[in-house]
Amino acid sequence: MSNTVLLFFSPDTKIELEPSLPVPSIRVSGTINENSDLTIMTWVVNKLRNKVERLNFELSHLTHITTFGIENWVKSAKQLSLIAPSSYHQVRENFLDHWNAKMDFFSFGALSKGIRLESVEAPYFCSSCQKERMSLIRTDDLKQNGDHTIAPTVSCEQCKVPMRFSWIESEYFRFLRKHPSC
Numbered sequence: 001m002s003n004t005v006l007l008f009f010s011p012d013t014k015i016e017l018e019p020s021l022p023v024p025s026i027r028v029s030g031t032i033n034e035n036s037d038l039t040i041m042t043w044v045v046n047k048l049r050n051k052v053e054r055l056n057f058e059l060s061h062l063t064h065i066t067t068f069g070i071e072n073w074v075k076s077a078k079q080l081s082l083i084a085p086s087s088y089h090q091v092r093e094n095f096l097d098h099w100n101a102k103m104d105f106f107s108f109g110a111l112s113k114g115i116r117l118e119s120v121e122a123p124y125f126c127s128s129c130q131k132e133r134m135s136l137i138r139t140d141d142l143k144q145n146g147d148h149t150i151a152p153t154v155s156c157e158q159c160k161v162p163m164r165f166s167w168i169e170s171e172y173f174r175f176l177r178k179h180p181s182c
């Protein structure tokens with residue numbers, strides 16, 4: 001990606017923009033904490049606002065987000081959702097934990113329309129290897145049975161044996177719920 005623009009850089013955090021219109025991508029790497037300036041994302045996207053149909057967030061390299069970091073992220077996400085809808089890709093477990101916990105505090109209407117988590121990292125257990133493995137799954141592959149979410153079957157990358165989801169699905173995939181308090 002030769003035309004990638006560096007939006008923010010610190011010892012902990014790197015935020016890059018690939019300005020491919022009408023769907024630019026923002027890639028976040030490292031940690032989001034109290035030193036990560038996220039307002040630059042809103043500033044840049046606002047400059048492009050008439051040309052942006054959707055925003056892609058590539059989050060596979062976002063390894064950690066702090067409590068302070070998620071507060072700031074939610075603020076930026078709300079502002080960005082007023083400009084264009086966002087798709088989050090390869091959301092990791094730590095981010096998802098904070099995101100799920102924050103859901104109860106969102107003004108949910110504004111965000112539920114504007115943000116879609118496309119793919120998330122999820123914990124599985126391989127009974128053959130006796131190991132927990134994180135797998136990337138598409139949220140389209142999650143099935144809803146009443147209030148229950150059913151994670152797709154994933155094969156172990158090592159031994160190819162089908163693995164079972166190793167956490168409580170309704171908790172882990174809480175972000176899917178339209179009404180998070182129920």
Ligand SMILES: [Zn+2]
Nearest residue numbers: 126129156159
């Ligand atoms: Zn295995």
